[in-house]
Amino acid sequence: MNEALFESPGGTWVSARQVLFVDYDGTLHRGDAYRTPNGIVSSHPSIQLFEYAHILAEAIAPYPDLELVLSTSWVKAIGFNRARDSLPLPELRSRVIGATYHTKFYDRHVWNQIPRGEQIRRYVGRHHLASWLAIDDRDDGFGNARAHLVLCDTSNGLGREDTQHALKHALFAEFGQR
Template structure:
């Protein structure tokens, strides 16, 4: 049973969170140029969310822009695909030049906070390795990951569980 029954939203990056930030799109497909495999740390997220039905996921990864929302979502383990309710990037942005140009110059924080404001989210957390422009006063909305270690970084899953439990 969940300790924190109100809705919560995780903004989820893939590269540097679910696997090392060393993924390249080549003629042979996606390649991880690091030890391990793509989505190698996704089971840690699946396990952390197992008894947290109030948690939804919004994709904040460049994979949505590159592959599309539905294809990007399908890269996640089936156990959490149903939790994905949206993405910070959507296909209409590609048709609307103003949105696309804004997006191209926006920091990850700006992309996520814009989505959170538009959706009127109150309880959200971004799991990301892109922390460069994250304001100090919004730090409580960020679970930073080392891009080489992602969710396997010591203390990262413990911090996520603390947020999930409302501690």
């Protein structure tokens, strides 16, 4: 990927990209999902996978330059293309430009043991991102970047109104004043 970098007022080089890191389980649907011989299934029969995808699509609609990067364990489990294509809405799929996980990483065999925030911060560093957010039900490994996280409750994901409000507020604070 060839990214344009710009010098920041602090003298460092940063990308002008705007990125939202997206987890699936506990975020776009309640609870976890599991890989079975019949495909991926939700943790409970009453839970529809990606039941809150429309909420994410509506929240990011005002930000046409916003790119999505998958930070979900689905990428390691089923591959990038299948994980991206699992998103039920074309307006979300079309924004996905990458993932935090890649099969070429030297530590791919222990990827799931690396804290989620560290996975994301590695991507941020590699790509020199200045404007980014993450939406996830895990807050491990974010360290001093915790302000970039919209934390979901695993049992409710984006189904809670206060989480939806927090996402909209964070999107505007990070990307809306450009």
